[in-house]
Amino acid sequence: SQTIHQWPATLVQPVGSPLSLECTVEGTSNPNLYWYRQAAGRGLQLLFYSVGIGQISSEVPQNLSASRPQDRQFILSSKKLLLSDSGFYLCAWSVEPVEETQYFGPGTRLLVL
Amino acid sequence: AQKVTQAQTEISVVEKEDVTLDCVYETRDTTYYLFWYKQPPSGELVFLIRRNSFDEQNEISGRYSWNFQKSTSSFNFTITASQVVDSAVYFCALFVEGSNYKLTFGKGTLLTVNP
Numbered sequence: 001s002q003t004i005h006q007w008p009a010t011l012v013q014p015v016g017s018p019l020s021l022e023c024t025v026e027g028t029s030n031p032n033l034y035w036y037r038q039a040a041g042r043g044l045q046l047l048f049y050s051v052g053i054g055q056i057s058s059e060v061p062q063n064l065s066a067s068r069p070q071d072r073q074f075i076l077s078s079k080k081l082l083l084s085d086s087g088f089y090l091c092a093w094s095v096e097p098v099e100e101t102q103y104f105g106p107g108t109r110l111l112v113l
Numbered sequence: 114a115q116k117v118t119q120a121q122t123e124i125s126v127v128e129k130e131d132v133t134l135d136c137v138y139e140t141r142d143t144t145y146y147l148f149w150y151k152q153p154p155s156g157e158l159v160f161l162i163r164r165n166s167f168d169e170q171n172e173i174s175g176r177y178s179w180n181f182q183k184s185t186s187s188f189n190f191t192i193t194a195s196q197v198v199d200s201a202v203y204f205c206a207l208f209v210e211g212s213n214y215k216l217t218f219g220k221g222t223l224l225t226v227n228p
Contacts (some may be wrong), residue, residue: 032214042202044218052147088156100146100208104158
């Protein structure tokens with residue numbers, strides 16, 4: 001069966017510091033991968049998605065970036081965090097070529113102080 | 114553009130009551146998929162159901178049931194005999210083919226089931 005991991009689970013970072021969040025999927029090959037952010041107030045915002053290694057599409061311009069160095073690894077990064085980057089970051093995967101259901105990881109809670 | 118509206122921000126019920134969570138969607142496409150996810154306090158979004166636009170059959174899974182009506186663009190979710198463990202935020206979402214894999218989420222409904 002497929003599983004998705006995210007780490008760290010919780011992170012407290014100062015403004016201006018770098019960020020690296022990692023997501024890995026097991027039990028499937030060539031998944032579509034997604035990064036979402038959930039700010040206070042519950043709304044889910046799609047940040048990035050990837051259909052393959054090195055292929056990243058951005059939904060919202062911001063100071064975040066994403067990379068996919070391996071088939072089942074998706075990384076969310078920032079060179080300098082802003083206060084507004086605080087939130088709950090969720091990684092998700094779906095089956096390639098097109099399987100509409102997205103399955104979510106446990107999430108990372110980020111607090112920028 | 115697609116849109117999902119969950120008009121109920123918060124619902125509070127007493128255990129064993131039935132509760133219905135409303136979801137109204139907007140899309141001009143004829144092929145689309147609707148979803149419900151549950152987000153318990155731990156934060157992880159748990160997939161509950163997927164329904165495609167060509168299948169209006171209602172579905173029942175244990176205490177959960179879903180009513181899909183294209184005529185009113187609604188995909189409502191009913192929990193029968195609610196339990197405290199049902200307390201969570203519930204999200205309705207819409208996927209349209211050709212939308213760059215984007216799931217459009219509603220803002221969620223916080224369900225609190227009191228003992």
